[in-house]
Amino acid sequence: DIQMTQSPSTLSASVGDSVTITCRASQSISSWLAWYQQKPGKAPKLLIYKASGLESGVPSRFSGSGSGTEFTLTISSLQPDDFATYYCQQYNTYSLTFGGGTKVEIK
């Protein structure tokens, strides 16, 4: 199985900050990585697909990069609506795996 390790698990930041979340795969997954945002009581929302593809309707302050085993999600100027939990997920194989999640909190 491919393991996905996210860091940090919690991140405290202020509105306007630029924040970066890292995701590492236990083996190469090429660019088959997605990022999701989840708020309490809501389904996850796809933000980024294929490591850097911005999903339709997602603000351009969200960006993804990386390939192989190292990936990052960057939010360039944190907005109040961005405080949520973020997950990476690999789909290099038919067996999908998620990272443990990063909770972005208000400082």
Place this chain on the structure above:
Amino acid sequence: QLQLQESGPGLVKPSETLSLTCTVSGGSISSSSYYWGWIRLPPGKGLEWIGSIYYSGSTYYNPSLKSRVTISVDTSKNQFSLKLSSVTAADTAVYYCARPKHPITGDLAYWGQGTLVTVSS
């Protein structure tokens, strides 16, 4: 617009079988090469992929749950279903069904609203 909706009992007794159905509207479950999946979110924990089914019926399961999981598809009803046997309190979670954005990939763009299943006697 594709929509997915989970349904099933909200309370299941320990050792029994959890059964959920995902009804798809706004598109045919058998019209394209998509994997239809089940994912869960236990309280206080992260997302866990349970398994997926290809429109043709091929299934793929999380190895940690494989011995207890069955996913099936009913194209006539435009539904796919999840059965999880021998449940324990650790199976208490919000269960989601989902479909990818692109065929033959796993970038999950379409999600149901989720349904809470509690395992308790």
